[in-house]
Amino acid sequence: MDTEFKPLDDYGVIGNDERVALVGADGSIDWLCFPHLEDSSVFAAILDTEKGGRFAVEPQAEYDSSQAYVDRTNVLETTVETESGTATMTDLMPVRMADEPYPHERFQHAVYRKLEGASGSVSFDVCFEPRFDYARAETSLEIETGEEGDDEGKIVASGDGERLHLHHHGDLEFELESDDDGPRATGTVTLEEGDTCWLSVQHDHSVRLSPEECETVLEGTVDYWREWLDECExxxxxxxxxxxxxxxxxxxxxxxxxxxxxxxxxxxxxxxxxxxxxxxxxxxxxxxxxxxxxxxxxxxxxxxxxxxxxxxxxxxxxxxxxxxxxxxxxxxxxxxxxxxxxxxxxxxxxxxxxxxxxxxxxxxxxxxxxxxxxxxxxxxxxxxxxxxxxxxxxxxxxxxxxxxxxxxxxxxxxxxxxxxxxxxxxxxxxxxxxxxxxxxxxxxxxxxxxxxxxxxxxxxxxxxxxxxxxxxxxxxxxxxxxxxxxxxxxxxxxxxxxxxxxxxxxxxxxxxxxxxxxxxxxxxxxxxxxxxxxxxxxxxxxxxxxxxxxxxxxxxxxxxxxxxxxxxxxxxxxxxxxxxxxxxxxxxxxxxxxxxxxxxxxxxxxxxxxxxxxxxxxxxxxxxxxxxxxxxxxxxxxxxxxxx
Structure with a gap:
């Protein structure tokens, strides 16, 4: 993973009504505070690339990337191109939805990330490295795997009385490692054309959604922003x-x-x-x-x-x-x-x-x-x-x-x-x-x-x-x-x-x-x-x-x-x-x-x-x-x- 500071114009922002995350063109979420944007950070690599913490999804091979918003929304797409293929990562923070399967009052306290293979084959390195309370609190990580034959898994991060739950689907397995700056969970996933992999980070709640339900969250969020903008216009x-x-x-x-x-x-x-x-x-x-x-x-x-x-x-x-x-x-x-x-x-x-x-x-x-x-x-x-x-x-x-x-x-x-x-x-x-x-x-x-x-x-x-x-x-x-x-x-x-x-x-x-x-x-x-x-x-x-x-x-x-x-x-x-x-x-x-x-x-x-x-x-x-x-x-x- 790149540990250099990025220029600000390498960042996009996503969010909902009370939270904002900065997402780099390299696929790394380098700034995010929960439960609100004025609270303490869980990812702060923008302020310290070694200690701050991040949630990164980056191609293993050399790549070119570009970012664009889904038209008329705050939903961000990062497209990466390697010699072996092209893939897209879609990042969003969900908006309020009253219908099932989204009953939890803290449903908005989350980030959803969709990886999708567009052509060829692209392998990604994933690094989940939360650091609670501006990296002042001690962090612990625990991996919970789904039942045999189940493609679902979860990582639970704890620190300073807070919890982050990383849910993931697809052919993605994590390992834990640690150094003086704290623990991290790392894994790899390879996407062929048409493959998808969903990841979601949820703060102080855990709602396991199927890939189909995640798609519904994406569609609902896109619709929300477009309808809101239509009203403004x-x-x-x-x-x-x-x-x-x-x-x-x-x-x-x-x-x-x-x-x-x-x-x-x-x-x-x-x-x-x-x-x-x-x-x-x-x-x-x-x-x-x-x-x-x-x-x-x-x-x-x-x-x-x-x-x-x-x-x-x-x-x-x-x-x-x-x-x-x-x-x-x-x-x-x-x-x-x-x-x-x-x-x-x-x-x-x-x-x-x-x-x-x-x-x-x-x-x-x-x-x-x-x-x-x-x-x-x-x-x-x-x-x-x-x-x-x-x-x-x-x-x-x-x-x-x-x-x-x-x-x-x-x-x-x-x-x-x-x-x-x-x-x-x-x-x-x-x-x-x-x-x-x-x-x-x-x-x-x-x-x-x-x-x-x-x-x-x-x-x-x-x-x-x-x-x-x-x-x-x-x-x-x-x-x-x-x-x-x-x-x-x-x-x-x-x-x-x-x-x-x-x-x-x-x-x-x-x-x-x-x-x-x-x-x-x-x-x-x-x-x-x-x-x-x-x-x-x-x-x-x-x-x-x-x-x-x-x-x-x-x-x-x-x-x-x-x-x-x-x-x-x-x-x-x-x-x-x-x-x-x-x-x-x-x-x-x-x-x-x-x-x-x-x-x-x-x-x-x-x-x-x-x-x-x-x-x-x-x-x-x-x-x-x-x-x-x-x-x-x-x-x-x-x-x-x-x-x-």
Whole structure:
């Protein structure tokens, strides 16, 4: 088995509503956590090829491989070609099925793998090497064979109070072996044309299915994803069709976003992985398996844009409930079940992806002061309530509490959107979102005839506005900057100024800012860095995927549609062959870095597509009220005018 680290674009992802696995083009599952994606790993070879554990199925002979999704699904096919033949491996995580033989409530806590000979003969090596609790727990393996003449068998792995059951069919026998890193079960199977072999890994349950029943699971899972996507397309109108060149990217992004939505709570994780480095060999390695409040506005917009209305409503309820808590208790991020006690620790026994230490679990940013979260919540409510049941009294009480909180703290420094851990400053983006909280609060009071301390809010809103314009804009640079008291620091978040309607897109300060970002922060292909010349942290050699889509949106609002479309098209070229995007992109090599796949990148892609579609007047079958009030056909979904 290959023990080298793979590039991220060698991975596909599979999953269901609360679990995600990364599957390499070599047939190895290198990342999987059970029972949910935020729980501890059972396979973590992506973080340590020796100790992490994997479930690998790889041809014995030299081979070429390619991956593709079964059309319009999250079911992954890996095709391998050797000199002696061709075979296909189909990987899936099953969806809920109420009918027999799938009665077990934990039926989704599983991976199913189908090996099928397509031509000639292909022999596979199989390695089942679970490592519980991020490879911290001792693992034991036991082989259970079927009755004589029966082609069924099972391996039971135990550790840290958990169990994995590997069921298999076909001419496949396993042996146990062990070394200092723990035990593993290995076996071989040879497939001739037309032969099949099923394997399934089940967490904390054991349901033995026949090959015929496994086929039913596969067919049902394929049908589920296609029916779900059909519903999205019916709701989203012509968004998926406005340009055939973008259709595949939009469909894949919608399917990825669905994988990252926690079915039980509606929360959305930023990514299903931890500690994939922003820069190889450095220590900027974070756990992204949490829901960030700052993502709310863009997430809701994307969910509605692609027709995920049920998911949008559920997500809105999730962060709406958070907004009902005391403002000073609101955190920048939460666990996917709403957990607030999120510590951070390092796993020093793991080498890290490509030896980038440390490996972290948990995220200490949960305790940071980030003032943008208040505006994000108010904006999310502002954009959503008219599509639901309007603004409730409880909502209004929360809006009042959040706006009053902003009045008290907006002129204090904070950690900023990029979570600078040791450098609190007056970040322009934080001030902008404080302005948004008050501006949208005032508008909600007007729209829904609620009473509140509007005079105070209007006074503080104007004070924030004047403060940003005086201290956050540099006349010499002709651009907004990252934070106050700087002559050089630039930040991609300034692109949000027209998106949040702080200034109209045709304002000379907005246009100067966009031009400065293009000149100083953007590669020829349209990749945008998060910040440059910042006193808070050294410049990064990698670009941040979402920032390129913010640039697209700002250009569209400016009427610079050709530039926007060129950048959008160029950025899509950096996606993996399967259409997946990570957090960061190395502009010199095109290599994807950071946690993968990244919800923010795919959310940005979906939202930018609607900006472009509306600019090209290709959203004619969307309801008129969904195109924004007063902005005409060039406005994206949910966009509103604020104060000028």
């Amino acid at each position: 019916a709701s989203a109108g012509s968004l998926f069709e406005f340009d055939e060149a973008y259709t595949d990217a939009l469909i894949r992004s919608a399917l990825v976003l669905k994988l990252l939505i926690h079915e039980e709570t509606g929360s959305i994780c930023a990514a299903p992985t931890t500690s994939i480095p922003e820069v190889v060999g450095e220590d900027l390695n974070w756990d992204y398996r949490y829901n960030w409040i700052r993502d709310a506005k863009f997430s809701i917009q994307a969910l509605y844009n692609v027709g995920q209305e049920r998911e949008a409503r559920q997500y809105f309820e999730w962060f709406r409930n958070i907004g009902h808590t005391e403002p000073e208790e609101i955190q920048p991020l939460y666990g996917l079940h709403g957990e607030t006690d999120i510590g951070e620790e390092t796993l020093d026994h793991l080498s890290g992806y490509r030896d980038s230490e440390p490996v972290r679990i948990g995220n200490a940013a949960a305790t940071q002061e980030q003032h943008d979260i208040y505006g994000t919540i108010v904006q999310g409510v502002y954009e959503t309530v008219r599509y639901e049941n309007g603004l409730t009294d409880e909502d209004w009480d929360s809006i009042c509490a959040l706006a009053n909180r902003v009045c008290e703290i907006w002129d204090e420094p904070d950690a900023g959107i990029w979570e600078f851990r040791d450098d609190h400053r007056h970040y322009v983006h934080s001030k902008l979102l404080c302005w948004v909280a008050l501006d949208r609060g005032i508008q909600l009071a007007t729209d829904y005839d609620y009473e509140g301390p509007l005079e105070r809010w209007e006074r503080e809103r104007e004070a924030i506005r004047e403060d940003i314009l005086e201290h956050g804009y540099d006349e010499d640079l002709e651009s907004f900057v990252q934070h106050y008291d700087t002559d050089d620091a630039l930040d991609a978040t300034v692109l949000l100024i027209p998106i949040y309607d702080f200034l109209p897109a045709d304002d000379h300060r907005v246009q100067g800012t966009i031009d400065t970002v293009l000149e100083e922060m953007t590669t020829d292909d349209g990749l945008v860095f998060r910040f440059v010349d910042s006193e808070a942290r050294p410049d990064e050699p990698t670009a941040f995927g979402l920032c390129s889509f913010w640039l697209v949106d700002a250009l569209v609002l400016s009427g610079r549609v050709d530039e926007a479309e060129e950048i959008f098209t160029n950025v899509l070229e950096y996606a993996t062959p399967l259409g997946l995007l990570s957090e960061m992109i190395d502009p010199d090599t095109g290599e994807l870095l950071g946690n993968f796949p990244q919800a923010f990148s795919h959310i940005g892609l979906l939202n930018s597509a609607l900006y472009l579609a509306s600019a090209n007047e290709e959203v004619g079958d969307l309801p008129p009220e969904e195109l924004g009030e007063g902005d005409g056909a060039n406005a994206p979904l949910f966009r509103r005018h604020g104060s000028e």
